[in-house]
Amino acid sequence: MPAPAAHHQLVQLSDTHILSPGRLLDGRVDTAAALRAAVQHIKALTPVPAGVLLTGDLVDAGSPASYAHLRQLLEPLTLPVWLMVGNHDHREALQAAFPEHRYLIDPQARRFIQYTVNLPNMRLVALDTVVPGAGHGALCAQRLDWLEHTLAEEPDKTTLLAMHHPPFRTHIGHMDAMGLLEGRDEFIRIVSRHHQIERIICGHIHRSVQCRLAHTVAMTVPSTAHQIALEVGESRGSYTLEPPAMGLHVWRAGPDLVTHLLPIGDYPGPFAFD
Ligand SMILES: [Fe+2]
């Protein structure tokens, strides 16, 4: 009898918002300690994940010192790591800080940081939604063309599509005001034509949110550090220190993909059932 297919896992961290060493976000949140805890948690996961994807807002203000700090904090990870940009990032500073991450400079992607990764029985497509200097996201014709072309290359390979700004409204007023404001309708038309997209995985919202989008499911994961307070409707925006979490995407063949949300930190247990 053939051995059962192995399980594969991809860890998704988001919105790490690293500052230069010794600084706290808003004078209160130790984003570096939060990422250290996430890294330790990942190192204990079994089976060993195929890699770790960070879905943007890697640092808080795009400075070279903060990217150097991020690099140092990620160093204990012996797994492949893939980095994406969010609205707090600076493309060139990121590329300069991680020169061996060759995928960050892809001539096909022009000036954007978007790329593909071949995982076991799964293709990862990372899409750049950033507008330099702005909080909201956009998909211009160039990026949408790249997406259409990239998806058309591998129509039969189960695909995880990753982007910082989610392509849906969350009903949290101030976050929707800085959501994906341009190119969304065309993006949905493209997704509708590519049934190999099993999940659209995003950050930016600092909360866990899921939404149907065409034939697939789009979702965001919490931040490793601070969370956006859940204020439905009009909101001015505030944050909380609710538990941080990571996304754990798990599959064997590909279309059997499921996503677990795994709180980061020490909690009592596990306790065996009698
Ligand atoms: Fe963020």
Ligand SMILES: [Fe+2]
């Ligand atoms: Fe963001």
